[in-house]
Amino acid sequence: MSGEAMIISRRAVFAGAGALIFSFSSLGRVHAQGGGGQATASAPTQLPSSLKKAPFLDSWIRIDADGTITIFTGKAELGQGIKTALLQIATEQLDVAFDQLTLVTADTARTPDEEYTAGSHSVQDSGTAIMEAAAQVRQLLIAEAATRSGVTADQLRTEGAAVIAPDGRRFAYRDLVADQMLHVEAAPQSPLKDPHQFKIIQQPVPRVDIPAKVTGGEAYVQDLRPRRHGAWPRRSAAELWGEASQRR
Amino acid sequence: MKLSVNGRAHDIGSDARTPLLYVLRDELKLNAAKFGCGLGQCGACTVLVDGEPVFSCLTPISVLAEKKIMTLEGLGTLAQPAPIQRAFIEAQAAQCGYCIPGMMMRAQALLQKKPQASEAEIRAWLEPNLCRCGTHMRILRAIRGAQSMVSTAQTGDRT
Numbered sequence: 001m002s003g004e005a006m007i008i009s010r011r012a013v014f015a016g017a018g019a020l021i022f023s024f025s026s027l028g029r030v031h032a033q034g035g036g037g038q039a040t041a042s043a044p045t046q047l048p049s050s051l052k053k054a055p056f057l058d059s060w061i062r063i064d065a066d067g068t069i070t071i072f073t074g075k076a077e078l079g080q081g082i083k084t085a086l087l088q089i090a091t092e093q094l095d096v097a098f099d100q101l102t103l104v105t106a107d108t109a110r111t112p113d114e115e116y117t118a119g120s121h122s123v124q125d126s127g128t129a130i131m132e133a134a135a136q137v138r139q140l141l142i143a144e145a146a147t148r149s150g151v152t153a154d155q156l157r158t159e160g161a162a163v164i165a166p167d168g169r170r171f172a173y174r175d176l177v178a179d180q181m182l183h184v185e186a187a188p189q190s191p192l193k194d195p196h197q198f199k200i201i202q203q204p205v206p207r208v209d210i211p212a213k214v215t216g217g218e219a220y221v222q223d224l225r226p227r228r229h230g231a232w233p234r235r236s237a238a239e240l241w242g243e244a245s246q247r248r
Numbered sequence: 249m250k251l252s253v254n255g256r257a258h259d260i261g262s263d264a265r266t267p268l269l270y271v272l273r274d275e276l277k278l279n280a281a282k283f284g285c286g287l288g289q290c291g292a293c294t295v296l297v298d299g300e301p302v303f304s305c306l307t308p309i310s311v312l313a314e315k316k317i318m319t320l321e322g323l324g325t326l327a328q329p330a331p332i333q334r335a336f337i338e339a340q341a342a343q344c345g346y347c348i349p350g351m352m353m354r355a356q357a358l359l360q361k362k363p364q365a366s367e368a369e370i371r372a373w374l375e376p377n378l379c380r381c382g383t384h385m386r387i388l389r390a391i392r393g394a395q396s397m398v399s400t401a402q403t404g405d406r407t
Contacts, residue, residue: 079344213345214336216280216321223279
């Protein structure tokens with residue numbers, strides 16, 4: 001199935017008012033893509049999707065000086081494959097390798113609060129937020145590389161977690177990020193990639209959650225065994241069973 | 249008492265009447281065997297006891313003293329997956345994945361007994377295990393994949 005066909009059918013399906021408004025503004029952004037510089041809000045609109053509640057770019061994407069790139073989502077993997085899908089989205093807009101990204105899901109201490117994981121909203125809401133944030137992060141990195149290189153942003157391209165100048169100079173994302181660079185609020189419009197240029201969205205990517213699920217890794221709430229936090233006055237089922245047996 | 253799990257002897261502190269599943273999950277901290285129904289009706293808790301699939305949620309450890317218990321963790325690891333694990337990854341044979349360890353252990357028992365089991369035999373053999381996501385066709389594909397991996401490996405050994 002081509003991506004366009006998928007997008008159109010999704011639009012048709014999600015005929016809710018909010019989704020429709022988003023869809024049209026998304027189309028506008030696709031055509032507006034290209035060029036560097038700051039994301040301009042020539043037609044100021046609301047921030048899309050989950051960016052409304054968590055507008056800071058570094059709520060969604062963090063780039064550390066050691067090269068670790070972390071994506072945050074408030075949605076939980078329940079076997080829908082959203083870890084994989086969200087990583088595909090981030091990979092596409094950031095121009096990094098798929099397996100270079102780390103993803104943190106639904107961690108109340110670290111991720112945006114996106115409420116329920118339900119109703120097929122994860123890619124729609126969180127995926128859109130990550131897509132927009134990633135595109136804007138990429139733009140900020142290009143702008144920083146433009147300042148450092150003296151080359152205008154429109155001559156710079158990104159590939160393999162680096163900004164590349166026409167003369168071949170590479171500026172790795174990790175070297176470009178400064179302290180608070182990504183701690184800025186998202187703009188309503190993002191320089192999104194043209195879907196025709198997508199490299200990993202639309203490709204079948206093996207689900208990243210499956211290997212743990214077939215080898216006994218931690219994959220479910222039931223597999224979490226909190227030790228310090230939450231200090232539940234909890235006994236194991238084995239202990240409870242023993243007590244129940246003794247009472248009989 | 250002592251239990252042999254995945255080739256290792258473990259000192260078990262739980263009451264002898266405790267179902268094996270709780271010992272595996274709570275005492276030995278093994279994640280693969282799942283609590284589904286607790287009634288032996290879904291198969292999510294399936295493990296091997298002397299090569300036979302059993303519902304660990306129903307089996308008290310008192311009857312397992314001399315037995316060899318095998319869970320999914322005993323077959324292979326993330327770094328070195330067993331054929332059945334590789335086959336399930338290759339076939340992407342999981343949606344939520346909660347039933348999958350039980351499915352895999354029951355399938356593993358069949359592959360050990362009858363490596364060339366037919367499609368009909370595989371389907372009949374897996375009947376006790378339920379999957380609510382509807383992953384059945386991929387599960388079957390994965391088991392066929394594991395069959396061919398094992399037979400290829402055996403052919404390779406002989407040459």
